[in-house]
Amino acid sequence: AVLFGRKSEIEKAAEQCSFSLDGVSIRETRDEIDSAHEAALCVREGKADILMKGHIHTDDFLRGVLDKETGLRSGQFMSHVFILQREGKLLLVSDGAMNIAPIFEDKARIILNALHLAEILKIEQPRVAVLAAVELVNPRMPATLDAACLHKMNDRKQFSPDCFLEGPFALDNAVDEKAARSKGITGNVPGKADILIVPNIESGNMLVKSFVY
Numbered sequence: 001a002v003l004f005g006r007k008s009e010i011e012k013a014a015e016q017c018s019f020s021l022d023g024v025s026i027r028e029t030r031d032e033i034d035s036a037h038e039a040a041l042c043v044r045e046g047k048a049d050i051l052m053k054g055h056i057h058t059d060d061f062l063r064g065v066l067d068k069e070t071g072l073r074s075g076q077f078m079s080h081v082f083i084l085q086r087e088g089k090l091l092l093v094s095d096g097a098m099n100i101a102p103i104f105e106d107k108a109r110i111i112l113n114a115l116h117l118a119e120i121l122k123i124e125q126p127r128v129a130v131l132a133a134v135e136l137v138n139p140r141m142p143a144t145l146d147a148a149c150l151h152k153m154n155d156r157k158q159f160s161p162d163c164f165l166e167g168p169f170a171l172d173n174a175v176d177e178k179a180a181r182s183k184g185i186t187g188n189v190p191g192k193a194d195i196l197i198v199p200n201i202e203s204g205n206m207l208v209k210s211f212v213y
Helices: 007-016 032-044 058-066 104-120 142-155 171-175 177-182 201-212
Strands: 002-005 025-028 082-086 089-094 127-131 164-169 195-197
Touching (some): 002 032, 007 025, 032 058, 089 104, 104 127, 104 142, 104 195, 127 142, 127 171, 142 164, 171 177
Parallel strands (some): 089 195, 127 164
């Protein structure tokens, strides 16, 4: 590991939790923003493989990631994925931290990014649930229209031939088979979702924190 921050504080934190710093490189930085920029540059230059957020504000972390000169922009659409562990399996949630109010096209890109991550994590034939407040299409609820259109796109093989994608789903019938059966919802995804696609950043952020707390 390469740690960025104030060396004295890092050493104190390591001592408090009995964590050995043997073989760990510590890079002294001025503040949180400087830490984020230097860490992102380290990955950009191939001196590290993964950028991990430490005890800093998410906004400051993303400034380092998105900096045009030193960050990790690739020209591709960027999105965030929370990775949770539930009942012995991984559950991916996107996007609850980066894209604030994604439009339909953004949601399609968010799905592609999540599928790419699922492939990296060896999740075979991932099951994607596009979430809304209800599982029925309602013209007054744009999230349900987006979900239905994304579902149809997947029927036409516009995402991946090796995934299942359906929606709209309320949370309960996406992750709980009993809840799905009670509402007569059938398919490859109900109750078995590996990936949850949320309508906006608020719902995704609150969803993940509700899992945690």
